[in-house]
Amino acid sequence: MATVRCEKLWKVFGTLSASQLAQIRDQNLTKEAVATRFNAVLALRNVSFEVQKGRTFCIMGLSGCGKSTLLRHVNRLIEPSFGQVHLDEVLVSALDRRALGDLRSRKIGMVFQSYGLFPHLTIAENVAFGLEVRKVDRRKRREVAQEKLRLVGLADWADRLPGELSGGMKQRVGLARALANDPEILLMDEPFSALDPLIRRELQDEYVAIAQSLGKTTIFITHDFEEALRVGDELAIMRDGEFLQVGTPDEILRRPADAFVAKFVAMATDKLGRKEPPDSMRAGAMP
Ligand SMILES: Nc1ncnc2c1ncn2[C@@H]1O[C@H](COP(=O)(O)OP(=O)(O)O)[C@@H](O)[C@H]1O
Ligand SMILES: [Mg+2]
Numbered sequence: 146m147a148t149v150r151c152e153k154l155w156k157v158f159g160t161l162s163a164s165q166l167a168q169i170r171d172q173n174l175t176k177e178a179v180a181t182r183f184n185a186v187l188a189l190r191n192v193s194f195e196v197q198k199g200r201t202f203c204i205m206g207l208s209g210c211g212k213s214t215l216l217r218h219v220n221r222l223i224e225p226s227f228g229q230v231h232l233d234e235v236l237v238s239a240l241d242r243r244a245l246g247d248l249r250s251r252k253i254g255m256v257f258q259s260y261g262l263f264p265h266l267t268i269a270e271n272v273a274f275g276l277e278v279r280k281v282d283r284r285k286r287r288e289v290a291q292e293k294l295r296l297v298g299l300a301d302w303a304d305r306l307p308g309e310l311s312g313g314m315k316q317r318v319g320l321a322r323a324l325a326n327d328p329e330i331l332l333m334d335e336p337f338s339a340l341d342p343l344i345r346r347e348l349q350d351e352y353v354a355i356a357q358s359l360g361k362t363t364i365f366i367t368h369d370f371e372e373a374l375r376v377g378d379e380l381a382i383m384r385d386g387e388f389l390q391v392g393t394p395d396e397i398l399r400r401p402a403d404a405f406v407a408k409f410v411a412m413a414t415d416k417l418g419r420k421e422p423p424d425s426m427r428a429g430a431m432p
Contacts, residue, residue: 203365256332256336268302302314
């Protein structure tokens with residue numbers, strides 16, 4: 146059974162009438178057409194996918210293609226123009242305020258690119274912040290914080306302040322914090338994108354190990370195709386608000402759906418196979 150199921154999601158940013166919105170959907174307009182005809186931004190174009198329990202679904206695409214917008218539909222930080230989101234067969238748009246708050250604080254954990262740690266709280270207090278809001282007592286909070294910090298390799302840093310940590314360590318704290326409530330679902334929006342390549346690689350490997358041991362259902366967003374191949378059980382390639390291809394890393398590497406996907410595949414295989422990419426594959430010649 147799918148834990149997360151998005152069906153035919155459309156999102157248009159801009160002030161449009163209901164009939165204009167319907168026109169966009171019914172005529173299946175592209176992002177470009179919506180910009181020209183309505184001076185609005187089509188951020189999602191008929192996106193559907195399912196994530197099975199315990200799996201990591203990776204959404205990969207270049208900046209501005211709609212990844213964050215899509216992720217924010219899962220916990221209803223954004224309402225769709227059309228379409229539905231189900232979590233464990235519960236229709237998210239049907240939840241009342243209280244149920245939605247509960248969903249966001251207990252069922253879902255989020256990790257962002259910017260760590261968002263409170264600078265004046267210790268690492269342990271940052272990790273346990275959500276528990277404190279929920280009035281969990283001090284001893285239990287400390288216990289949970291220690292447990293989650295151990296998981297991300299920072300057991301000895303519980304009483305330090307965020308300012309003493311490197312970027313990679315802060316992002317580990319971010320992950321520990323997201324895990325503190327034992328959420329069923331993790332939403333990760335480019336968590337490692339701001340980190341140096343070596344540190345990023347290290348965190349990817351650790352993340353995969355943690356994800357496998359915990360079995361969390363995860364949606365992981367990245368603009369880095371190689372990262373997507375590494376962390377995703379399944380991945381979706383996104384462009385201009387739509388999914389171009391969904392499949393396992395292996396399926397995508399073997400049979401890229403179109404020229405756009407094929408360019409990423411060529412670049413990744415080239416990097417793995419040779420030391421120096423040819424000029425046409427260098428950054429700047431990105432698809
Ligand atoms: N609140 C908003 N109002 C108007 N346009 C937005 C808003 N949020 C995002 N967009 C636009 O929607 C598109 C998708 O944005 P986003 O989901 O942030 O992309 P990504 O996360 O892939 O970089 C972009 O063209 C962006 O400019
Ligand atoms: Mg984004």
